[in-house]
Amino acid sequence: MRKILSLALATLFVLGLAVVPASAEIELTLYNNKVEISEALQNIAKVFSDQTEGVTVKVESVGGGADYSGNLTAKHTADQLPDIFVIEGDGDYGLWKDFVTDLSEEKWNADTTLAYLDPEGKVVGFPVAIEGFGLGYNVELLQKADIDPASLTSYSALKAAFEKLDGMKTELGIDSVVSMAASVSGGTWWVAGHHNFSIYLGGGLEFTDTSIVDKYNAGEVDEARLTEYANYVKLLFDFSDQTVLTTGTYDNQLAPFANQKAVFIHQGNWIDPSLKAMNVTFEYDYISHPFNDTQEHKGLYLFAPSFYVINNKAGDEKIQAAKDFLNFLVYSEEGANYMVNEAGMVPAFANITLQPSGGFSKALVRANAEGGNHGVYFGKLPAGTGQSKLAPIFDVFAQDHSDEGVSFLVADLTKLATDLAAGQ
């Protein structure tokens, strides 16, 4: 018996040796950081693999609270760096700059302005999607309160509207005017630390104007602008549900808006699928973030938050196959359908004309066509600044957003700029 067993095992072993080198197939690994599009991405990868002889694209996903960047580092340490992986801005680029491939010659560059450029101006990152945010509002509730969203283009106008809505709570059946979350413990620190803070960094400026964030990294703040911004944050926090603000999770923040218990929400277009899942049928849209009175605020905040990069250590054949796959996503019907309909994203490429179905995504497409939008630049801060530094600053402010709190917020953000410049 034992002899037979060992013979069988030996045969298996030899067979294994014989089979593996027989397939000369190229297998690409794409390491995806958006768990919500994982299935759609797997399907499109299969379509591409079926159409392309000798190439299989394998999709691995991690995300939804799991730490993509940490897992990627682990894969690299295990010498299994994927062929296509994701970087999210300058911090990540600094980490992975020895591993990225020059994509300047790719065809899709003609159809996008959002590709990731290295400091020398070479294209190294393929923009996965356009994401963006503004101040989301419930169209019906504003109509009921007789407020024209088109008039909310200044701080004073917004403040007056908030006060009016606050006085109509019982009539409208709402619990709070705004649904905002800024809590470390609830895991919603990024709403404030990444997106809200980007209003200071890029709000009201030309789309490609990075002067404020560059100065911030160099330790300088625009004091008047920072004070205006801090007062705007105070306005949002003052009219928010305090429990959600200080302890709320992502779901806790979405629920009041989805159940028409809050008129406004501070979130990006990525919540469209969640709202759909919460059976939202009412109409909703974006206004800008009118953080001061010195200009008319109409633009939304747009950016490409993540980029596919190709591992330059993967070998020429694999690199070419990976380039082909990215082109396939942009220039095939299936690819366009995948981006817009299957994955529910707003494509960063002008040649794709399909329209997304979610209310906030539609608003982004409209704003992108109209122009006059603002860049989102938290990704230009050093890696981890949002979570390790900005998160506690906004969490403390959420606990005390009095006038004294505002002066603390200004002081904390000023000190942070100095610390960043000193490399701490």
Add this chain to the structure above:
Amino acid sequence: MWDAVFLAPSLIALVMVVILPFFLGIFYSLTDWNGVRPVITYLGFENYKEMFSSVDFLYSFMITLLYTVINVVLVNVVAFLLALLVTSRVRGRNLYRAAFFVPNLIGGIILGYTWQFMFNVFITNLTAAGSLIASKDTVILGMSIVNTWQYAGYIMLIFVAGIQSTPLEVMEAATVDGASYFKRVTRILMPMIANAFTVSLFLTIVNSFKMFDLNVALTNGGPSARFMGQVVNSSQLLTLTIYNKSITTKELAKGQAMSVVLFVVLVVFSLIQVSLGKRREVEA
């Protein structure tokens, strides 16, 4: 010769996953390693110097000490009382024994999220009081309560084993001599099971210093607070600080330096505790 062969699998595993990483870790803590870049620069004790002047680290260190003190006391007192209960003649003591132990079988992450809901939603709605973990003044207490709920059952078992191995005659003799229950417990039982205390104190000290999963899930370090003119996360214990430093901001060398300090502190504390505890142990 065969000894070496049979030992080899365990030895290789030990060397690969404990001994080698330990010394590599000490080496990395003296560099600017970020986990990705192949080029590593030797910095000497720069990381250590920076760490001890960083408000974040000092606060985290302080709060971890506080957490440890509270938990060592709370867990051991509760565990000892539970042990007395389940070794007494109370009806259903076997059921209690199992029930007190069950929380220890639940993973820290699940437990953290469950208790987050309990604190933030359930208890607040029931009592109209603020959530314990939403205020910087009470968050450590909240965490300690959950930790005690989870860990006391485990420590209880150690005390139960100790109590059951105590010779009955000694206790009976004391009863005959007219010693009260309180006297019997403090003067006879506690010295008799001093070895159980040594083990329990050691376990609770180490467990408290290394607390991570519950910390991440329950509070993630929040709420934030102001300390020495800077904002810090009021419940971010040492291991979470190390994790954030290493993984979030990708400063693995600095995180590694903190781990080395944690290691040294832990070794010093447990050596002192064990040698003090040993002195109190008596033979029946």
